[in-house]
Amino acid sequence: MADPPPSTGHPRPPPGTGEPASEPDRYRYDPADPTPAAGGISISHGGRVEDGALEARPDVLTYTTDVLEEDIEVVGEVSAEVWFRSSLAHADVFVRLCDVDATGRSFNLCGGLVALTGADQLSRATVTMWPTAHRFKRGHRIRVQVSSGAIPRFARNTGTDEPIAAATTLRAADQEVHHGPEHPSAVILSVRSPG
Template sequence: MVGADQRRITNAMNTLPITDVDQAMLGRTSQFFQQIVNHDQNSTYWQDLDRSGTVPDVTVPVSSVTGWYDIFLADQLRDFTTLVDAGREPRLTVGPWWHADPRGMGASVTEVAEWASAVATGQEPPPRAPVRLYVMGADEWRDFETWPPAGYEPQRLYLRADGTLTATTGSTEPPSTFTYDPGDPTPSLGGAKLTPAGAGPVDNRKLEERPDVLTFTGAPLTDDLEVIGEVTADIWVRADRPSVDVFVRLCDVDPNGKSLNVCDDLVHLDVGDDTTCATVRLSPTAYHFKKGHQLRVQVSAGAFPRFARNLGGGEPVESATAVHKTNIEVFHDEAHPSTVTIPAR
């Protein structure tokens, strides 16, 4: 039965147009699914249901528990900073977990027992800093006064045409090129997922061997490097199709060559024939890169099925059916420096 279920899921994931996925999976129309695929997150359709503007009005005590590979991480961090800006005193715990990870569930139960029970009975909860973060790589918990923590300065790294990652840019370097084929889409591997199977940090070496994944690798670190906060990338691209997706991932490469994903995200661009800068806000992180390890940045045009395939025709993603290969250039010259910026110390 498990095998049959997996085959049905795989078939549904590959169904085009996306509006027919519910029929392939369930054998019927799902109103909830149709609402989601026909109205993206910026649609006015959702404005009456959007409560993000009321977060500053929350006055009850708030404690958020999340994980570095949880799909809701960015939302919870945004709510935390919104509450702080409104003069509230929220509490935040972020562990090395993904969504539905038993370790995160256990932390939530502990938080209820130690913090919420005290608050509910009018007592003072056990003293603790407002922010507690698990620093991956160092494998230890740290306490901070706020998010993002102070003391981590922006450090810009440049993606070079020779596949290196350096602190300086090139002046006249040629672009790197690759082809994205929606018929053989770049697969998603690890990272943030709603289901726990295959989520979190995994070895990316097989993924990085694909011709549709560009990698840019720094020199072995001469000292430990700690990155805590928001990671961003500015990737200059040009494509021969009307639209393209840009997926960026930061990895930690150990001395044996194992490449573990740290954080990532994807953006959609309508590009035409123009050279365009894709600004990607990778998921926030707290990661300790050890001496001798290397930072690596992946650039690709998809992560399927975590993200729907961009079919390259420029049609609405929910109704597109025609599949087009897309030839993509990533620029490195002085006028178009592709970079990743990390908060580091």
Template sequence: PGAPAESPPDRYRYDPADPTPAVGGARMVRDSGRRDNTALEARPDVLTYTTAPLEADTEVIGEVSAEIWFSSSLTHADVFVRLCDVDPRGRSWNVCDGLTSLTGADKVTRATVRLWPTAYRFKRGHRIRVQVSSGAFPRYARNPGSGEPLATATRLLAADQAVYRDPAHPSAVILPVRLG
């Protein structure tokens, strides 16, 4: 909720040969919908940012978006952002998410990610968590990193990704909170 402090970027490696998997979400398959994301969040290619326990119920209603300051060791990269509800037992449940593809990702850039609209109440004592990664396969086609078309790509290039969250690069998730 406040301005970020000075900090180095958070880093992870995305490998399209072992793509970050999709867990739950808006899909027309058996394992879609609300799912526990705890195992996914333990992967080294998924960053998480979590609030303190909420002091009151918080209703989020409408368009959710994220502005993630990002860079990659490759020109072509994806930024996937997921909003989650962490219950008092520590289980992380998906609420909504979105993905954007970048060209020119080898330079620090602000990636705007539009997540699915939502109407969700985070209960008192729960925490809000944001995941950042570079994919949700097979829900979204894996980004090969080569710039080749997704359907016909033959080269899969691993990339070193960075997420910035300092005063010059204030990454944020924008939540439409209902007051009163």
């Protein structure tokens, strides 16, 4: 859906093709400093918020479309398929859909989290987000955030198989988000046709 941030690695062509492979995007998730939730569905401090501070964190990846040339209306279910690998077997994937206005401010629309076991093996994580009804206006951009937490909305993943309520061990993890022809990470939107 969007071009990934510049990669620090060197692209390698996949076997049997002449096209370069995309290097995965990486971030480090530390349960001692877990990625916070900002706005969204919550008993307190919920709703629509500006996401600039959250998106500036090193444990949050963002993917943004070009400026929209026409309105796009999204109504219904929203989900994401993220090709993901962690340095640990236990990890979470949190995805958030945002609207970036003409001034560059990013606002949350919906999000969701999936907890993975066996996350140290590259696999496709399916993340179900809250349904939405939103019009991305011409001149705006669509943004997707990927991280590994949204505390306190979701309990932090400690990186172990200890029960969350009794966990005493915290293990930081190096996370990878893969994309490209062989690992097409994407957000799935229900776009309503005009008229």
